[in-house]
Amino acid sequence: xxxxxxxxxxxxxxxxxxxxxxxxxxxxxxxxxxxxxxxxxxxxxxxxxxxxxxxxxxxxxxxxxxxxxxxxxxxxxxxxxxxxxxxxxxxxxxxxxxxxxxxxxxxxxxxxxxxxxxxxxxxxxxxxxxxxxxxxxxxxxxxxxxxxxxxxxxxxxxxxxxxxxxxxxxxxxxxxxxxxxxxxxxxxxxxxxxxxxxxxxxxxxxxxxxxxxxxxxxxxxxxxxxxxxxxxxxxxxxxxxxxxxxxxxxxxxxxxxxxxxxxxxxxxxxxxxxxxxxxxxxxxxxxxxxxxxxxxxxxxxxxxxxxxxxxxxxxxxxxxxxxxxxxx
Numbered sequence: 178x179x180x181x182x183x184x185x186x187x188x189x190x191x192x193x194x195x196x197x198x199x200x201x202x203x204x205x206x207x208x209x210x211x212x213x214x215x216x217x218x219x220x221x222x223x224x225x226x227x228x229x230x231x232x233x234x235x236x237x238x239x240x241x242x243x244x245x246x247x248x249x250x251x252x253x254x255x256x257x258x259x260x261x262x263x264x265x266x267x268x269x270x271x272x273x274x275x276x277x278x279x280x281x282x283x284x285x286x287x288x289x290x291x292x293x294x295x296x297x298x299x300x301x302x303x304x305x306x307x308x309x310x311x312x313x314x315x316x317x318x319x320x321x322x323x324x325x326x327x328x329x330x331x332x333x334x335x336x337x338x339x340x341x342x343x344x345x346x347x348x349x350x351x352x353x354x355x356x357x358x359x360x361x362x363x364x365x366x367x368x369x370x371x372x373x374x375x376x377x378x379x380x381x382x383x384x385x386x387x388x389x390x391x392x393x394x395x396x397x398x399x400x401x402x403x404x405x406x407x408x409x410x411x412x413x414x415x416x417x418x419x420x421x422x423x424x425x426x427x428x429x430x431x432x433x434x435x436x437x438x439x440x441x442x443x444x445x446x447x448x449x450x451x452x453x454x455x456x457x458x459x460x461x462x463x464x465x466x467x468x469x470x471x472x473x474x475x476x477x478x479x480x481x482x483x484x485x486x487x488x489x490x491x492x493x494x495x496x497x498x499x500x501x502x503x504x505x
Contacts, residue, residue: 216243216261217303221276221289223256224311229278229287235260237274237291242266245289260289273298276309421480424473431469 226248235243243262251257279290
């Protein structure tokens with residue numbers, strides 16, 4: 178009887194141990210633990226794991242390759258995640274692989290995704306700390322979306338008010354319904370295009386002229402480099418100066434004559450007095466003097482224009498410098 182009880186106890190202990198082992202095996206399989214294969218360890222760090230638990234899956238390029246071994250808080254801004262990864266993945270995962278947090282399905286468990294990155298980084302050997310990238314926070318995204326919706330609502334209200342003001346404006350309605358407005362705008366655009374084309378053509382011609390001048394060819398280069406033309410211009414300027422001097426002398430002589438005539442007229446009878454009393458002769462003389470003054474003024478204007486012309490500007494500057502030296 179006593180042996181029977183002992184055997185019963187042994188049987189019960191054996192059954193209980195088997196049940197415990199069976200339950201542990203089911204738990205390990207449920208947590209995606211590799212019971213019969215070898216694994217190695219990888220680490221990564223996040224600021225926020227957003228509900229990641231021990232035993233959650235680890236995926237490489239969308240394939241389950243391991244599970245989360247531990248989640249440890251290092252400080253107030255860093256959480257370290259240790260992962261158990263299948264050893265056969267050593268020849269696929271490089272040290273620059275990036276770890277991110279994801280979700281298994283739409284509302285499933287959290288997972289750690291390992292994504293391969295470009296570059297010729299070495300393969301992992303075990304224990305490496307992989308770089309990580311923070312995922313988009315759903316709460317922050319919803320808050321941003323909420324602010325965006327509020328801004329859109331405000332813009333929609335303002336746009337509605339603007340449309341209502343436009344509809345209630347008789348002048349704007351009349352302007353929008355004017356059929357000639359479209360034709361005028363089209364004509365303006367055509368004229369603008371034509372003016373732009375003409376300006377572009379003018380610039381092309383100017384560039385071509387400058388290019389030829391820089392190469393020593395073309396009318397502009399001939400004008401700038403022709404020594405004969407330069408001598409002719411100097412001679413013309415000297416002749417114009419001589420004409421100006423003669424005109425000034427003529428004006429002085431005429432002034433002297435006028436004074437003499439005025440004196441004779443005031444002194445009494447004489448040929449000059451008789452001549453000045455002739456109204457017809459007086460008109461002719463006044464007309465002559467007016468023509469002389471107009472010619473002198475026009476000549477002075479022409480000389481002033483020549484002074485500002487780019488062909489004669491250098492010459493007149495030289496003349497001014499010479500006069501200043503002679504005055505000193």
